[in-house]
Amino acid sequence: MRHPGGSVILGASCLAERLSHHVRLSAGEQAALDGLEEQSRSFRRGAVIISENQPPRELYVVRSGWLHSSVLLGNGSRQIMHFHFQGDILGLPLLAFADSPETITAVTDVTLCPFSRERLAAVIGEHPRIGALLLGLTVADRVSLADRLASVGRTSARARVSALLCEIFARMRRLGTPHDAAIQIPLTQEEIGDATGLTAVHVNRMMRGIVEDGLIERHNGGHVRLLDDARLAAEANFVDRTGIDTGWLPPPR
Amino acid sequence: MRHPGGSVILGASCLAERLSHHVRLSAGEQAALDGLEEQSRSFRRGAVIISENQPPRELYVVRSGWLHSSVLLGNGSRQIMHFHFQGDILGLPLLAFADSPETITAVTDVTLCPFSRERLAAVIGEHPRIGALLLGLTVADRVSLADRLASVGRTSARARVSALLCEIFARMRRLGTPHDAAIQIPLTQEEIGDATGLTAVHVNRMMRGIVEDGLIERHNGGHVRLLDDARLAAEANFVDRTGIDTGWLPPPR
DNA sequence: CGCACCTTTGAATGAGATCAAAGATGGTGG
DNA sequence: CCACCATCTTTGATCTCATTCAAAGGTGCG
Numbered sequence: 001m002r003h004p005g006g007s008v009i010l011g012a013s014c015l016a017e018r019l020s021h022h023v024r025l026s027a028g029e030q031a032a033l034d035g036l037e038e039q040s041r042s043f044r045r046g047a048v049i050i051s052e053n054q055p056p057r058e059l060y061v062v063r064s065g066w067l068h069s070s071v072l073l074g075n076g077s078r079q080i081m082h083f084h085f086q087g088d089i090l091g092l093p094l095l096a097f098a099d100s101p102e103t104i105t106a107v108t109d110v111t112l113c114p115f116s117r118e119r120l121a122a123v124i125g126e127h128p129r130i131g132a133l134l135l136g137l138t139v140a141d142r143v144s145l146a147d148r149l150a151s152v153g154r155t156s157a158r159a160r161v162s163a164l165l166c167e168i169f170a171r172m173r174r175l176g177t178p179h180d181a182a183i184q185i186p187l188t189q190e191e192i193g194d195a196t197g198l199t200a201v202h203v204n205r206m207m208r209g210i211v212e213d214g215l216i217e218r219h220n221g222g223h224v225r226l227l228d229d230a231r232l233a234a235e236a237n238f239v240d241r242t243g244i245d246t247g248w249l250p251p252p253r
Numbered sequence: 254m255r256h257p258g259g260s261v262i263l264g265a266s267c268l269a270e271r272l273s274h275h276v277r278l279s280a281g282e283q284a285a286l287d288g289l290e291e292q293s294r295s296f297r298r299g300a301v302i303i304s305e306n307q308p309p310r311e312l313y314v315v316r317s318g319w320l321h322s323s324v325l326l327g328n329g330s331r332q333i334m335h336f337h338f339q340g341d342i343l344g345l346p347l348l349a350f351a352d353s354p355e356t357i358t359a360v361t362d363v364t365l366c367p368f369s370r371e372r373l374a375a376v377i378g379e380h381p382r383i384g385a386l387l388l389g390l391t392v393a394d395r396v397s398l399a400d401r402l403a404s405v406g407r408t409s410a411r412a413r414v415s416a417l418l419c420e421i422f423a424r425m426r427r428l429g430t431p432h433d434a435a436i437q438i439p440l441t442q443e444e445i446g447d448a449t450g451l452t453a454v455h456v457n458r459m460m461r462g463i464v465e466d467g468l469i470e471r472h473n474g475g476h477v478r479l480l481d482d483a484r485l486a487a488e489a490n491f492v493d494r495t496g497i498d499t500g501w502l503p504p505p506r
Numbered sequence: 507c508g509c510a511c512c513t514t515t516g517a518a519t520g521a522g523a524t525c526a527a528a529g530a531t532g533g534t535g536g
Numbered sequence: 537c538c539a540c541c542a543t544c545t546t547t548g549a550t551c552t553c554a555t556t557c558a559a560a561g562g563t564g565c566g
Contacts, residue, residue, distance in 0.1 A: 071403045074490050079403035095385075096393040096497040101400070117501045124385050125503030131384035132348075132377045135391060140349040142395040145402060147354075150324045150332035152406045153450030157554065188512065197406030202554055204514060220563085237327050244349040248370045250378030410522065441544060455522055457546060473531085 013037045014061035014113035018087040019133055022244060026252040029130060032123045037061075037115045043106045050091055050104040058114045059091035065110030066186055069102045070194065080195040081145065083107070083168070083187075086175055092138060108186050129252045140244045147239070152197040155237060160196040161206045162236035165216065169226055174242045182217070182225035266290050267314035267366035271340040272386055275497060279505035282383060285376045290314075290368045296359045303344055303357040311367045312344035318363030319439055322355045323447065333448035334398065336360070336421070336440075339428055345391060361439050382505045393497045400492070405450040408490060413449040414459045415489035418469065422479055427495045435470070435478035 016025060016033035025033070040063055043049060050056045052071060067084040081102060084090060093101050094117055124131035144167075151163040172183050189207070190200040198206075210216055215232045217225045226232065269278060269286035278286070293316055296302060303309045305324060320337040334355060337343060346354050347370055377384035397420075404416040425436050442460070443453040451459070463469055468485045470478045479485065 071399070073403060073407050074487075075408070077407045079407045081399045081402060092392050093396050095501065096389045096396065097494065098498050101396050101492070101494065121385060121501050121503045124388075125381050128378050128381035128384050131381050131388060132374060135377075135384060135388045136349045138388060138391045138395060139345050142391060142398060143346050143349065143354050145395060145398045146324070146334045149334060149398060149402045149405060150326060152402060154326050154330045154332045155328070190512085199555060200513085201515090201556080205554095208514080234327075239354070241350065241354065245351050248348065248374050250374040442546095443544080452523060453545085454524080454547090458522095461546080 014040070014063055014087075015089070015115065018061055018089070019130065021087070022137070023129070023133060023246050023249065023252075026127075028253050029127045032127055033130070036119050036123055037113045040111055040113045042109065042111045045106050045108050045110075047106045047110075048103060049106060049112065050100050050102070052101065052103045053099050055098050056091050056094050056100050058116050059089065059094060059120065060112040060114050062086050062088045062090065063111040063113055066107040067104055067110055068107055068191065068195070069104045071102050078194045079197070080191060081148075082141075083195070085171060089134075089137065092141070107191070127253050129250050132249045133246065136244050136246060136249070140241065143241060147241070148195075151237070157196070157198050157202055158206045158209060159236050160198065161192065161203060162210060162215070162232050163238050164192060164196055165210075165224070165226075166233050166236050166238035166240075169229075170238075170240045170242050180225070182219065182223045185222045185224050187222070267293070267316050267340075268342070268368065271314055271342070272383065274340070275390070275499050276382070276386060276502065276505075279380075281506050282380045285380055286383070289372050289376055290366045293364050293366045295362065295364045298359050298361045298363075300359045300363075301356060302359060302363075302365065303353045303355070305354065305356045306352050308351050309344050309347050309353050311369050312342060312347060312373065313365040313367050315339050315341045315343065316364040316366055319360040320357055320363055321360055321444065321448070322357045324355050331447045332450070333444060334401075335394075336448070338424060342387075342390065345394070360444070380506050382503050385502045386499065389497055389499060389502070393494065396494060400494070401448075404490065410449070410451050410455055411459045411462060412489050413451065414445065414456060415463060415468070415485050416491050417445060417449055418463075418477065418479075419486050419489050419491035419493075422482075423491075423493045423495050433478070435472065435476045438475045438477050440475070 013033045013036055015036060016030055019025060019033070049060065049067065062084050064086055067090065068080045069082050069084065069090075070078050070080045072078050084104075090104055090112070091100070124134070148163075151160050155163070168185060169183060173179060177183060188200070189203040193200045193203045196203065210232070211218055215226075215228045215235075217227055232238075266286040266289055268289060269283055272278060272286070302313065302320065315337050317339055320343065321333045322335050322337065322343075323331050323333045325331050337357075343357055343365070344353070377387070401416075404413050408416070421438060422436060426432060430436060441453070442456040446453045446456045449456065463485070464471055468479075468481045468488075470480055485491075
């Protein structure tokens with residue numbers, strides 16, 4: 001599915017834009033990243049971008065929309081690992097495995113910026129700081145997965161749902177959503193269940209409880225507003241780790 | 254296990270040895286890595302190497318022994334994220350966060366090779382392929398955590414215990430343990446429970462069931478032998494991902 | 507307007523937790 | 537080398553949180 005009418009790339013690469021949130025890119029780095037990406041591509045909601053056990057050809061940066069990565073278990077159930085928003089890098093497992101261990105699915109209509117593993121290798125070879133920064137970002141991703149594991153493994157159903165809400169809000173705020181604004185969460189309760197290790201039915205009950213206790217507010221179309229941020233975070237054992245430390249990186253080229 | 258043709262020099266860097274399992278290091282890379290590490294250090298079993306919410310000063314490669322990384326939840330329970338054996342890199346979160354999100358504890362007596370983040374940065378700056386390889390290894394680590402999340406979130410107690418056993422066996426075999434040998438697993442059932450999101454009591458019941466059904470054999474001192482590898486893996490939904498793909502890396506310097 | 511899909515609610519069931527206590531095991535010091 | 541103590545494993549009984557099954561409202565899209 002090609003973006004209708006060919007896409008407009010306003011000079012900057014999606015990856016460069018994402019990385020520049022963490023460090024100030026040198027001219028050389030900027031130039032190398034600009035040559036990295038192909039034309040951006042759009043997918044309809046529900047589209048499968050990368051399939052489990054298939055060899056993906058490229059990686060992506062999310063330009064817009066929501067996606068999730070998941071695995072399907074032998075018993076028919078599904079575990080959602082992570083939700084991906086604007087600026088997130090998709091397909092990193094391709095840097096370690098020929099076949100993707102996970103499926104990446106568009107939750108809403110999305111636009112992605114693809115780039116090849118080989119070109120990324122060339123960029124890293126020329127600009128080692130970019131490799132180090134990607135390493136840092138991947139480490140952060142791993143830690144966020146660890147947080148979810150702790151949540152799913154060792155907390156109550158209600159705390160798991162709360163933790164997911166906290167995570168979504170923290171990440172959306174980092175993308176610029178005002179602190180007190182409602183967020184439109186395009187997830188079904190089944191998807192929330194697959195992310196938290198619960199059934200859709202039980203997600204529903206927990207959610208209603210969280211609303212009844214005045215922690216969040218829900219409106220039509222999945223809009224959610226945080227009413228008691230601190231209490232929700234405390235219940236959920238949530239720690240915001242959206243910012244990363246880049247003080248150690250090698251000098252840019 | 255070592256890279257064909259790659260020789261392991263006694264006293265050489267632990268990190269170099271680990272990396273040389275995946276690629277053939279150039280002379281320059283080898284030299285840079287040899288200058289990386291300080292003297293190796295030993296800890297008694299039970300020792301805490303890195304504490305949650307404390308700023309660690311260095312990273313480590315495991316020379317010998319078992320460790321685990323865990324987080325403590327507000328409700329007093331603990332989630333073990335990962336067990337670490339010979340060759341594993343500890344403390345990677347330091348590449349993204351000033352304070353460690355997890356505690357690293359020695360399960361047995363251990364010997365570790367410490368190295369500083371700043372020196373690692375210098376090595377990556379000079380030898381970008383090492384940065385890319387570390388990126389690949391970290392991605393693999395993330396995928397293994399995702400596998401555990403799927404196991405804990407979406408499978409039965411018995412399947413979770415089976416999956417952990419499969420993982421341990423797969424990793425030990427990669428370190429050279431013969432395919433049919435018994436392995437001494439130095440973990441208490443409480444630790445297995447903290448890794449799988451179960452209580453020690455329930456781990457015990459599952460374990461006995463797995464023994465009764467002829468999938469494994471247990472002897473004194475925690476020795477375990479796999480009797481029906483295939484059936485255990487099938488029950489556990491286990492996929493061996495111990496090898497990583499390094500075909501994409503940039504050229505060495 | 508009608509049909510999918512999603513949310514909500516209720517009742518019954520079950521997997522795993524909790525509580526309690528009796529064996530094993532192994533390390534330590536006398 | 538043995539006795540003792542701490543830690544770990546095993547077993548049983550009971551309880552609870554989340555699942556399962558079922559069906560009735562909502563909502564939005566074509």
